[in-house]
């Protein structure tokens with residue numbers, strides 16, 4: 263990780279909406295780059311007065327780092343100074359989280375969504391004001407929440423960010439994110455990049471939840487045909503959306519992620535185990551929604567969505 267010169271530090275506040283596993287990981291990474299300059303705040307759902315916590319992060323090499331961070335509530339006056347809002351809640355929480363905050367943010371605040379799945383960017387479009395630009399991103403880093411303010415970094419991975427609509431993210435923030443987050447790329451075409459990540463999640467998440475297994479089990483030959491069918495249907499829909507995916511490369515990417523995360527339990531497997539809501543509506547469910555728009559039926563993905571919904575009851 264290279265370090266920004268202090269003259270390039272952003273002059274305004276950065277807010278992280280969603281102080282969960284990924285929110286605190288990215289918050290720690292930004293805070294380290296800013297050398298505790300008090301420019302980064304977590305925004306929580308709390309409504310009352312909040313005392314600053316003592317957040318800490320356990321690194322990949324099991325070192326625990328304590329750092330300082332402000333915590334803001336939805337009613338904190340400092341919300342009106344946030345010029346970059348990073349939204350790190352679950353896909354199904356994005357609309358609700360942003361709708362409570364949007365009128366309190368500056369008229370030129372830039373918003374970055376960082377979640378798995380697709381769809382919330384379309385839900386929040388009507389909420390945006392003319393000068394509030396929107397970027398989208400995806401991360402393959404891994405993080406686990408140990409307790410409220412203690413997160414463990416569990417895996418390295420690529421983070422991709424790109425412009426979606428409105429005014430572009432200011433250079434100072436692009437530089438800050440590129441320098442803070444290891445292996446972070448700004449891409450020109452974010453939607454195709456998000457479809458590739460969607461493909462990874464459409465395969466691994468429901469299959470591991472349904473078969474109650476670690477990601478690595480999907481390397482067994484009995485899953486090959488199902489993986490091909492899921493990706494075939496995803497590609498049909500992508501083509502209708504004018505998104506070009508190379509099927510061979512996509513299959514290789516999915517298999518590579520299965521191999522690299524073979525010892526992990528996917529987030530959907532964990533959500534089912536912990537009786538939490540899953541992101542299925544924004545993963546395979548998003549695919550079904552777009553397919554329906556084009557009059558296409560997706561038997562395999564439909565069945566996966568139904569099976570996960572049954573498990574979640």
Ligand SMILES: NC(=O)C1=CN([C@@H]2O[C@H](COP(=O)(O)OP(=O)(O)OC[C@H]3O[C@@H](n4cnc5c(N)ncnc54)[C@H](OP(=O)(O)O)[C@@H]3O)[C@@H](O)[C@H]2O)C=CC1
Nearest residue numbers: 280281282283284306307351352353355359377378404405
């Ligand atoms: N964890 C990981 O390793 C990875 C996660 N992702 C993706 O990143 C996204 C975030 O996941 P993750 O960090 O694991 O999820 P978490 O559940 O750990 O974090 C979500 C956080 O958002 C908070 N939140 C929910 N609603 C609001 C709201 N209205 N206002 C403010 N805060 C809110 C939650 O608060 P509370 O605690 O009070 O519920 C929680 O702290 C998901 O899309 C996930 O799939 C992607 C790659 C890896």
Ligand SMILES: CC(C)(CO)C(=O)C(=O)O
Nearest residue numbers: 466523526527528529530
């Ligand atoms: C990449 C993968 C499948 C890793 O487990 C993931 O993103 C998830 O679990 O949600």
